[in-house]
Amino acid sequence: VPPDGAPFSPARYKPPATETNPALEDPTPDYMNLLGMVFSMCGLMLKLKWCAWIAVYCSFISFANSRSSEDTKQMMSSFMLSISAVVMSYLQNPQPMSPPW
Amino acid sequence: MKNLYIFIAVLFIPWSFSLAKYDEFEDGDDIMEYDDNDFAEFEDVNEDTVTESPQRIITTEDDEEEATVELEGQDENQEDFDDADTQEGDTESEPYDDEEFEGYEEKPDASHSKNKDPITIVNVPAHLQNSWESYYMEILMVTGLLAYIMNYIIGKNKNNRLAHAWFNTHRELLESNFALVGDDGTNKEATSTGKLNQENEHIYNLWCSGRVCCEGMLIQLKFLKRQDLLNVLARMMRPASDQVQIKVTMNDEDMDTYVFAVGTRKALVRLQKEMQDLSEFCSDKPKSGAKYGLPDSLAILSEMGEVTEGMMDAKMIHFLTHYADKIDSVQFSDQFSGPKLMQEEGQLTKLPETKKTLLFTFNVPGSGNTSPKDMESLLPLMSMVIYSIDKAKKFRLNREGKQKADKNRARVEENFLKLTHVQRQEAAQSRREEKKRAEKERIMNEEDPEKQRRLEEAALRREQKKLEKKQMKMKQIKVKAM
Numbered sequence: 001v002p003p004d005g006a007p008f009s010p011a012r013y014k015p016p017a018t019e020t021n022p023a024l025e026d027p028t029p030d031y032m033n034l035l036g037m038v039f040s041m042c043g044l045m046l047k048l049k050w051c052a053w054i055a056v057y058c059s060f061i062s063f064a065n066s067r068s069s070e071d072t073k074q075m076m077s078s079f080m081l082s083i084s085a086v087v088m089s090y091l092q093n094p095q096p097m098s099p100p101w
Numbered sequence: 102m103k104n105l106y107i108f109i110a111v112l113f114i115p116w117s118f119s120l121a122k123y124d125e126f127e128d129g130d131d132i133m134e135y136d137d138n139d140f141a142e143f144e145d146v147n148e149d150t151v152t153e154s155p156q157r158i159i160t161t162e163d164d165e166e167e168a169t170v171e172l173e174g175q176d177e178n179q180e181d182f183d184d185a186d187t188q189e190g191d192t193e194s195e196p197y198d199d200e201e202f203e204g205y206e207e208k209p210d211a212s213h214s215k216n217k218d219p220i221t222i223v224n225v226p227a228h229l230q231n232s233w234e235s236y237y238m239e240i241l242m243v244t245g246l247l248a249y250i251m252n253y254i255i256g257k258n259k260n261n262r263l264a265h266a267w268f269n270t271h272r273e274l275l276e277s278n279f280a281l282v283g284d285d286g287t288n289k290e291a292t293s294t295g296k297l298n299q300e301n302e303h304i305y306n307l308w309c310s311g312r313v314c315c316e317g318m319l320i321q322l323k324f325l326k327r328q329d330l331l332n333v334l335a336r337m338m339r340p341a342s343d344q345v346q347i348k349v350t351m352n353d354e355d356m357d358t359y360v361f362a363v364g365t366r367k368a369l370v371r372l373q374k375e376m377q378d379l380s381e382f383c384s385d386k387p388k389s390g391a392k393y394g395l396p397d398s399l400a401i402l403s404e405m406g407e408v409t410e411g412m413m414d415a416k417m418i419h420f421l422t423h424y425a426d427k428i429d430s431v432q433f434s435d436q437f438s439g440p441k442l443m444q445e446e447g448q449l450t451k452l453p454e455t456k457k458t459l460l461f462t463f464n465v466p467g468s469g470n471t472s473p474k475d476m477e478s479l480l481p482l483m484s485m486v487i488y489s490i491d492k493a494k495k496f497r498l499n500r501e502g503k504q505k506a507d508k509n510r511a512r513v514e515e516n517f518l519k520l521t522h523v524q525r526q527e528a529a530q531s532r533r534e535e536k537k538r539a540e541k542e543r544i545m546n547e548e549d550p551e552k553q554r555r556l557e558e559a560a561l562r563r564e565q566k567k568l569e570k571k572q573m574k575m576k577q578i579k580v581k582a583m
Contacts, residue, residue, distance in 0.1 A: 053242045056246065060246065060250075061249075061329060061331060064326075064328050064330075068301060096235045096238060
């Protein structure tokens with residue numbers, strides 16, 4: 001029960017120590033970001049449509065798992081890169097993607 | 102004049118190109134004629150046109166010699182065709198007459214070709230088909246993305262609803278116990294925001310402060326990642342539950358020195374490996390709490406028996422037995438520094454900072470399929486937390502216990518120092534060497550008379566230091582000997 005009358009200052013909120021090591025807590029968004037960029041580069045360079053689609057998925061997963069403290073610019077850039085990979089693959093080769101089987 | 106020559110030369114080039122093309126045209130005359138005639142044929146559907154085409158086919162498929170022979174025939178035919186309709190070349194094409202009268206240009210071709218060489222009818226490429234069906238993989242992909250987005254929205258909203266349901270249930274209890282409920286650290290003044298901090302789509306924080314004994318309490322609602330479809334699918338294989346983690350930081354004077362934990366056996370084994378303090382101070386395996394009337398699912402990790410005795414009073418046992426299914430772990434520690442830091446040995450020069458903490462981890466019932474109503478069942482657990490805070494303040498070790506505790510802590514510190522002794526020595530050595538090098542550099546950079554002076558000074562200083570050290574060592578040895 002808070003004391004009556006006695007002046008006392010409550011301690012302020014300090015972000016938990018895990019925030020100094022966010023990668024330790026959950027590296028998923030960082031991995032997915034990196035993976036997305038790698039796949040979109042593969043898709044662009046090697047003109048593989050499925051690479052580009054996986055890149056889009058990776059960037060979505062990274063966004064869903066991201067922390068609020070993280071940069072939106074990073075997310076957006078990875079997302080844009082993957083979309084551009086998909087678009088470029090289709091512009092260069094409008095044929096539909098063939099399944100691997 | 103020069104310009105004129107250049108101009109003429111420039112004109113020459115395209116003209117020569119056109120000549121060359123014409124040559125080509127002449128060389129491939131027969132082929133070109135063949136093509137022209139083909140198209141010409143298709144324009145007027147004529148017996149003659151039909152007759153011409155088989156000839157062309159023959160010519161292309163036969164040997165070159167035959168082709169050249171036929172070419173002449175072709176030329177004649179072309180002339181005839183150009184003039185008027187004639188029935189030329191019929192003798193050669195007579196065997197095909199029957200099929201010719203269909204009126205379709207392809208059929209005679211096809212029927213003839215069946216006898217000679219099979220023509221593979223190539224499928225029209227998919228992207229020219231103008232049908233959506235060929236793009237089914239893409240449609241699948243887009244549908245998958247839409248499903249992901251839908252799941253994201255639904256999951257995010259569910260987590261949000263659960264968090265607010267929890268907060269609404271617990272708000273009264275918290276506000277009656279804490280002066281400051283909800284703070285995000287941004288305001289200059291310490292005023293209650295009365296709101297949860299959303300760290301993530303699945304993690305919500307709440308900071309409460311302003312109570313006697315404790316510095317503050319951080320509540321983390323760690324929900325499952327319902328917003329991530331991959332996680333949802335993974336959870337179908339391996340069920341998990343939402344967790345509520347409460348960390349109470351105690352004031353230094355309000356808690357005695359002991360390390361104690363109680364919880365599910367699995368959780369305790371994991372914590373013993375991960376947590377710095379539990380691994381150092383609680384060396385035994387988790388013991389069963391049956392002695393105190395706890396259910397079998399719970400086990401105890403303690404620094405010494407006296408602590409367990411002190412902690413397990415009637416009310417605590419009541420809490421633990423009634424809500425055993427919701428308790429994952431409860432940890433009281435004065436040496437709490439979080440999980441073990443994975444560092445290289447060379448880097449660890451100082452003990453990590455410790456804080457007196459009470460750490461509670463509760464599982465939300467429902468094992469993933471929780472509804473906002475389940476949050477009400479966690480309210481008694483919060484009462485347990487409040488009770489524990491008061492208890493930790495009241496509980497004091499007796500003299501024996503205190504001695505043991507102090508001995509333990511000294512032992513841990515000594516071990517640590519031993520481990521890092523070599524590193525600290527090296528660090529000190531390197532520092533000394535750095536200093537020497539810096540001095541030498543300074544000496545080198547100076548001019549001659551200055552240099553000499555400094556050299557002398559440095560040398561003097563060094564000698565003095567060495568002497569002092571030797572004297573100290575001698576003194577120590579003497580004292581030890583005595």
